[in-house]
Amino acid sequence: MSEALFEPAAFRTALREWLDANDLTPPPGDDSLDAHQQQHLRVLKALYDADWMRYGWPESAGGLGGPDILRAIVGEEVVGRGLDHPGPYSMLDVLTPTMIDYARPELAAEMVPRLLSGQESWCQGFSEPGAGSDLASLTTCAEQRGDQWVVNGQKVWTSFAQYATRCILLTRTGGPDTPNHEAITAFFVDLDSPGVTVRPLRTMHDVDEFCEVYFDDVAVPGDRMLGNVGDGWQLAMDLLPYERSTCFWQRIAYLYARFDTLINEVKGLGTASDSDLGEAYLALHTLRCRSRATQHRLAGGQKLGADTSIDKVLLAGAEQRLFDTVRDLLPGHIELTDDFWRTDYLYSRAASIYGGTAEVQRNIIARRLLDLGKE
Ligand SMILES: Cc1cc2nc3c(=O)[nH]c(=O)nc-3n(C[C@H](O)[C@H](O)[C@H](O)COP(=O)(O)OP(=O)(O)OC[C@H]3O[C@@H](n4cnc5c(N)ncnc54)[C@H](O)[C@@H]3O)c2cc1C
Structure with a gap:
């Protein structure tokens, strides 16, 4: 470990040199989700073996310490160069802090290195068919039987669960008289x-x-509980700010790379107006400035909270603006081809849903940040 690398600019330079010298370019020809997942694990293993994935994470969980900003730099460089996709990579930024904060220290020390080194993937089991925006109404239940808890219920929209070894799962443990927000308990479940x-x-x-x-009657050992009985709602409130902000830093690098590709494609076509591209760039740049400030607040030891709903609204707006611009400037691509622009355009519609919908984020901004009351 080199403490000289704790300085962000030196860290970025050294990482870039390493990435230039160690070719992790994805093999050409296969753009399937299976191939993305294989590449994701390959990149994590290489970065962990060379220690890069360990900077910015605490030593108690297999990291090398240093400021949180270092891990943002790794994500930005890796995803910005097209070595990994932003979706699978973002799971690290969302799930790891929660494990470190809520798992027993021995469990975090055992499991976090497996995630960061690409030995395994995890997923987030929050949403249910009847509980998305209204997460507190979830019904998947866990019942204590001796040293174990027995889980019954269904989750939905669980990203990458088919590749996941384990799941951070929210369950209902309280009875009808327990207030909703004290009735939820989280577990780390082997899938x-x-x-x-x-x-x-x-x-x-x-x-x-x-x-x-x-x-269906899934037995989970009691020592896989994250926090204590009834801590699940607080865990969710602590996890969601990561899902609404820091995990976008590397996604933004991906969007900037796509913006550059767009500029190259429209050069010479004569379809671009400066204002189309300017609007997309302005939205991206605004998002990046906001996201940078959030990264620095996190690195400065501040707890992220409701203010990350602003990052989430800006992300969805910028991503959709960018791919709307592609639709306008590259006529027919999205409607008539199967290329990556079509995939990106369609996926950008999900940006105002995942991590909490745009409407719900605006409610949070109005009520909790602007104190505008319920209606
Ligand atoms: C690509 C993708 C990946 C996802 N990955 C995961 C995952 O890994 N794990 C996981 O647990 N979940 C995941 N989700 C689920 C996501 O968190 C939910 O879709 C989201 O919270 C919305 O819940 P819902 O789909 O049940 O919609 P609903 O809550 O039923 O909302 C339907 C509509 O009603 C609106 N609405 C609801 N309540 C209000 C309100 N109070 N005020 C105003 N409007 C309201 C919403 O904005 C929306 O337009 C993912 C979703 C997507 C799209």
């Missing part, structure tokens, strides 16, 4: 446990990116 069924769901961009996950 190869008897009684778990994972069924991939096809998205409109034609990829099985998320899944239904069924739990």
Whole structure:
């Protein structure tokens, strides 16, 4: 370990040199989700073996310490160069802080290195068919039997569950008299446990990116509880700010790379007006400035909260603006071809849904940040 690398600019330079010298370019010809997942694990393994994935994570969980900003730099460089896709990579930024904060220290020390080194993937089991925006109404239940908890219920829209070894799962443990927000408990569940069924769901961009996950009398050891009984709502409130902000830093690098590709494609076509591209760039740049400030607040030790709903609204707006611009400037590409622009355009529609819908984020901004009351 080199403490000299704790300085962000030196870290970025050294990482860039390493990436230039160690070719992790994805093999050409296969753009399937299976291929993306294989590449994701390959890149993580190489980066972990060379220590890059360990910077910015605490030593208690297999990291090398240093400021949180270092891990943002790794994500930005890796995804911005097209070595990994932003979707699978973002799971690290969302799930790892929660494991570190809520798992028993021995469990975090055992499991976090497996995720960061690409030995395994995890998923986030929050949403249910009847509980998305209104997450507190979830019904998947866990009942204590001796040293174990027995889980029954169904989750849905669980991203990458078909590749996941384990799941951070929200369950209801309280009875009818327990207030909703004290009735939820989180577990770290092995997805190869008897009684778990994972069924991939096809998205409109034609990829099985998320899944239904069924739990049928699934026994979970008591020491896999994250926090204590009734801490699940607080865990969700602590996890969602990561899902609405820091995990976008590397996604933004991906969007900037796409913006550059767009500029190259429209050069010479004569279809571009400066204002089309300017609007897309302005939206991207605004998002990046906001996201940078959030990264620095996190690195400065501040706890992220409701203010990350602003990052989430800006992300959805910028991503959709960018691919609307592609639709306008490259006529027919999105409607008539199967190329990556079509995939990106369709997936950009999900940006105002995942991690909490745009309407719900605006409600949070109005009520909790602007104190505008309920209506
Ligand atoms: C690509 C993708 C990946 C996802 N990955 C995961 C994952 O890994 N794990 C996971 O747990 N979940 C995941 N989700 C689920 C996601 O969190 C939910 O889709 C989201 O929270 C919305 O819930 P819902 O789909 O049940 O819609 P609903 O909550 O039923 O909302 C339907 C509509 O009603 C609106 N609405 C609802 N309540 C209000 C309100 N109070 N005020 C105003 N409007 C309202 C919403 O904005 C929306 O337009 C993913 C979703 C997508 C699209």
